[in-house]
Amino acid sequence: MVSTHDGAPGGDTHVVFNQPPALAPYDASDDxxxxxxxxxxxxxxxxxxxxxxxxxxxxxxxxxxxxxxxxxxxxxxxxxxxxxxxxxxxxxxxxxxxxxxxxxxxxxxxxxxxxxxxxxxxxxxxxxxxxxxxxxxxxxxxxxxxxxxxxxxxxxxxxxxxxxxxxxxxxxxxxxxxxxxxxxxxxxxxxxxxxxxxxxxxxxxxxxxxxxxxxxxxxxxxxxxxxxxxxxxxxxxxxxxxxxxxxxxxxxxxxxxxxxxxxxxxxxxxxxxxxxxxxxxxxxxxxxxxxQGVKTIIEMVNCTRLDCVMASATLMRRTLVEAGHHARHRSAFGARLVDQPLMRNVLADLALESEAATTLTLRLAGAADRAVRGDTGEAAFRRIATAVGKYWVTKRGPAFTAEALECLGGNGYVEDSGMPRHYREAPLLSIWEGSGNVNALDVLRALSREPDTAEALFAELALAQGSDARLDAAVTRLKGMLAEGSQSGARRLVEWMALTLQGSLLVRHAPPAVADAFCATRLGGDWGHAFGTLPDGAGVDAILERALPAPDPSNTAAAQLA
The missing domain is CATH 2.40.110.20 (Butyryl-CoA Dehydrogenase, subunit A; domain 2)
Structure with missing residues (x-):
């Protein structure tokens, strides 16, 4: 017997409403x-x-x-x-x-x-x-x-x-x-x-x-x-x-x-x-x-570490798209999630992290491409920046994926959503091709044995010099940290190298709203300890307009609800 309870429209207890349509089809390159x-x-x-x-x-x-x-x-x-x-x-x-x-x-x-x-x-x-x-x-x-x-x-x-x-x-x-x-x-x-x-x-x-x-x-x-x-x-x-x-x-x-x-x-x-x-x-x-087995495979390691960064950036983008799609189509407390200020803060913060990871990934790929073609400066930059990126981007992946999953609430914790699979995948990338300690120590090794790597890194950072005072201060701090050079502080050093490098790339190439919010939070300290703690002055609207892809017109259910 069908219930006539009127808790849902039409009195049918199994009428589904206020649930997002399937994300697919969508365009993964709309980024x-x-x-x-x-x-x-x-x-x-x-x-x-x-x-x-x-x-x-x-x-x-x-x-x-x-x-x-x-x-x-x-x-x-x-x-x-x-x-x-x-x-x-x-x-x-x-x-x-x-x-x-x-x-x-x-x-x-x-x-x-x-x-x-x-x-x-x-x-x-x-x-x-x-x-x-x-x-x-x-x-x-x-x-x-x-x-x-x-x-x-x-x-x-x-x-x-x-x-x-x-x-x-x-x-x-x-x-x-x-x-x-x-x-x-x-x-x-x-x-x-x-x-x-x-x-x-x-x-x-x-x-x-x-x-x-x-x-x-x-x-x-x-x-x-x-x-x-x-x-x-x-x-x-x-x-x-x-x-x-x-x-x-x-x-x-x-x-x-x-x-x-x-x-x-x-x-x-x-x-x-x-x-x-x-x-x-x-x-x-x-x-x-x-x-010379290790020397023989070192080029192999450079390639697979780049792919670890790439895969982690991919997971970030994939789960951000899923979180944004859910927020666009789910309502709570009288408004769509995507229109509520706190959810917008979370999504924008995730978007910053995703863009920084993607931008760094492609910069590393460009360095690899030019190094293969004989550019010694790019080879030196690739040597240190790939290890730095491998350490940091893959470390950010699990926390990012967990936050994106939480945007879906209980729906995200269910296997059918696909989010648990992405969440389980994320930690692998910080383990494969050397865990965090291995990569941090590799950065120290490069700095001590190959001085041209530090020169290449700072030459890259210098391209953004004078564009943002917080970035300039971060580079100055990095130079001081390099002078200390203790093994116990290797993770702090590599983290700061990664953040200054990402900040410099965004200052040079991203829209002002993205670059300013990244420098204010990741470099300037105006940030909490969890995603969704961007300061009030952050350009959340501009960040989200750039980050969230348009619904695929062939996905009629999603397009009608958007």
Missing amino acids: RALLEGLRREGAGWAEEDVRRLGRQAGSAEAQEWGELANRHEPVLRTHDRYGNRIDEVDFHPSWHHLMRVAVAEGLAGAPWADDRPGAHVARTAGGLVWGHAEAGHGCPTSMTYAAVPALRREPDLAKVYEPLLTSREYDPELGVPTRKSGLLAGMGMTEKQGGSDVRTNTTTATPTAEPGVYTLRGHKWFTSAPMCDVFLVLAQAPDGLSCFLVPRVLPDGSRNAFRIQRLKDKLGNRSNASSEPEFDGTVAWLVGPEG
């Missing part, structure tokens, strides 16, 4: 900070492709792929029905849909085969929009992107594998790498006894009679995307820690010894398989000289 940064950093030629990819990322189909890939997690099959060892991981079809788009759009190794200035910026911008669909599959694309410069340390191997790693063809079938249309690369660096301290690795590499070929024996602790075709692995050779290329299938078509002991049961990143592989007579090819 002024992103598009302006894309043009500024030399990749304006890619704008049409980024816009197209952004619309696809916000489509109902792509959003469903992301949800399904995380609901139906990868499954390890160590043996087939007859008892043969196979070590394969099965993925939901949605994972493959996501991967196929990412590789085809050049989000894996493609920029290394693109001579156009700005190719690496275009890839980063593509990641900033396609990441709205799902985060986990960004792991194998990131590692494939990062493997190319490391592999170039061994030109003979690069000649064979680089054309396949830079391919835009997604080929998930297991096979001889050189017979495939495209390859993905993973990495196996850490071990249970050392984690980031890879020099404590115990996996051994024994030379064979064939020059450059070794056999590995050992156990890796955290190897993501174990279904990749090739892996860069660290192991102890006779002359010390070295880097090796390990294919899953050998040139003769036989399977290499790559025994997956288990998949990790992770907090987030559930769509992506992370594993513990064991090597026992595993055939590997040396990459770079023996004993």
Whole structure:
């Protein structure tokens, strides 16, 4: 029997009202900070492709792929029905849909085969929009992107594998790498006894009679995307820690010894398989000289750290869009949330953080692009600023995502909203490629061993000198902190470096309302300890008008309510 209780319009207890429509479809590229940064950093030629990819990322189909890939997690099959060892991981079809788009759009190794200035910026911008669909599959694309410069340390191997790693063809079938249309690369660096301290690795590499070929024996602790075709692995050779290329299938078509002991049961990143592989007579090819494994992979680390910043900025933007959409369509206490001053303060504060993260991400991508092309000043800036950005932006991600989730109230705490998935994803990015302490210490290492990095950073900050007194005072304070240089104060130092760098970029490139509010709060101290504590004079209206995307006209329910 249908109730006639009149607590809802028409007396039906199940009439749904005052709930927002689904966000999708929406345009993930409708982001002024992103598009302006894309043009500024030399990749304006890619704008049409980024816009197209952004619309696809916000489509109902792509959003469903992301949800399904995380609901139906990868499954390890160590043996087939007859008892043969196979070590394969099965993925939901949605994972493959996501991967196929990412590789085809050049989000894996493609920029290394693109001579156009700005190719690496275009890839980063593509990641900033396609990441709205799902985060986990960004792991194998990131590692494939990062493997190319490391592999170039061994030109003979690069000649064979680089054309396949830079391919835009997604080929998930297991096979001889050189017979495939495209390859993905993973990495196996850490071990249970050392984690980031890879020099404590115990996996051994024994030379064979064939020059450059070794056999590995050992156990890796955290190897993501174990279904990749090739892996860069660290192991102890006779002359010390070295880097090796390990294919899953050998040139003769036989399977290499790559025994997956288990998949990790992770907090987030559930769509992506992370594993513990064991090597026992595993055939590997040396990459770079023996004993220089860390030096060989350092370029790989620079690339993956940039992608950590990118992914965190993407999560910020994605959850801000969701929070803004909810606030536009939800009413409380007689007014829409988006019209209520306190909610507007929260959203504007989040918008400031998001724009600062996106702007810094694209500046780092521009530095990477120009460094690849031989700009030594940009290479020095990239060296220190990427570590600074990795530390700070990924640290801000979890708090940001939690605040955006809270904007939805109880609705945001429910799995169906998607916000819990984003919240669980956020902490990964501050752990992957070195936790906060590792990155802070890396900044100190760069400052002490590579003085040109500090010079490059201050040259960048000087471009905004005289534009804002609070920024100038922050730079002066930073110089004083650098003179102290204690390890125990490394986090304070790196945080201040990040804030001054973000402030200088916004002062130079963002509208006055954005730059003034950022400098007043993050640098000037006129701020509380939580989001939503902007001062009364902040240009909240201008910040929100810039930050919140317009409803997609194809989403008729959202457009009618807006």
